[in-house]
Amino acid sequence: MRGLAVLLALATLLAVVPTAVAQGDPAESLAEALAALRGGDAAGAAGTATTVLQREGPPDPTALWIRGNARERLEEYAGAAADFDRLAHLEPSEPGILVALGGARFKAGDMEGSIEAFDAAAQLDESLAAQLWQRGISHYYSRRLDDCVRQFEIHRTVNPQDVENSVWHFLCVAARDGFERARSALIPVGRDGRVPMREVFRLFSGEGSAADVLRAAEKAGGTGSPLFYAHLYLGLYHEAFGNTALSARHVGRAVDVRMPGNYMWQVARVHRELRAAGD
Numbered sequence: 192m193r194g195l196a197v198l199l200a201l202a203t204l205l206a207v208v209p210t211a212v213a214q215g216d217p218a219e220s221l222a223e224a225l226a227a228l229r230g231g232d233a234a235g236a237a238g239t240a241t242t243v244l245q246r247e248g249p250p251d252p253t254a255l256w257i258r259g260n261a262r263e264r265l266e267e268y269a270g271a272a273a274d275f276d277r278l279a280h281l282e283p284s285e286p287g288i289l290v291a292l293g294g295a296r297f298k299a300g301d302m303e304g305s306i307e308a309f310d311a312a313a314q315l316d317e318s319l320a321a322q323l324w325q326r327g328i329s330h331y332y333s334r335r336l337d338d339c340v341r342q343f344e345i346h347r348t349v350n351p352q353d354v355e356n357s358v359w360h361f362l363c364v365a366a367r368d369g370f371e372r373a374r375s376a377l378i379p380v381g382r383d384g385r386v387p388m389r390e391v392f393r394l395f396s397g398e399g400s401a402a403d404v405l406r407a408a409e410k411a412g413g414t415g416s417p418l419f420y421a422h423l424y425l426g427l428y429h430e431a432f433g434n435t436a437l438s439a440r441h442v443g444r445a446v447d448v449r450m451p452g453n454y455m456w457q458v459a460r461v462h463r464e465l466r467a468a469g470d
Contacts, residue, residue, distance in 0.1 A: 237261035268299035302333035339363035352381035354388040419448040
């Protein structure tokens with residue numbers, strides 16, 4: 192999904208360290224760890240941050256933030272969640288840390304824990320309540336379907352052109368009330384220019400087909416995000432329709448695209464793991 196540029200920057204440390212964490216001049220080793228993380232050396236960043244955290248005294252918040260993000264990039268999601276959890280206790284007024292914690296818990300397969308963190312972030316900053324589409328996705332997988340529907344209804348107020356928001360609302364309604372009820376309640380959207388979102392919307396509305404979605408993605412060329420999104424939403428569509436085998440096939444194809452820095456790729460990965468476990 193799109194939007195939340197600031198929160199995504201917080202969650203991945205592309206350029207931002209939470210305000211409270213960044214106060215004061217960082218130690219030279221932490222500056223090196225941060226540079227390593229930004230340069231793509233997650234293992235080096237995690238190692239340097241761990242060295243700092245092994246020193247006597249209370250844990251350094253910046254080191255926890257760096258190591259948590261590094262662990263996410265290393266796909267050590269439970270470890271990342273543990274670091275963000277410790278950091279949230281050290282910096283209890285920072286909603287961005289709680290958003291990062293919620294994301295890490297989701298990636299580790301802890302749906303209820305992720306919702307708890309997202310809820311806490313929204314309590315600290317009420318403006319986040321509508322922004323947190325991630326929370327709605329966690330609601331979907333925890334089968335808190337009333338909350339799921341409500342999240343995507345309020346997210347529409349801040350992101351009215353997002354096809355994905357409409358689709359996730361559909362999925363929540365379908366899981367709660369059935370496929371046809373979901374189709375009749377499909378949220379209209381403005382122009383979403385991403386390929387193949389127009390075709391995805393037409394599929395869910397009943398005006399298009401799965402072939403249209405794949406054709407648009409393939410026409411866009413390459414093996415990246417258009418094909419990923421095509422297979423992800425085809426998989427989710429077939430799950431809502433009750434075809435679990437075809438759903439699993441498409442979600443597997445989406446996971447095969449390999450975009451671990453993309454939250455929606457993580458959704459595809461977690462979806463496959465949950466369904467394979469019978470959840």
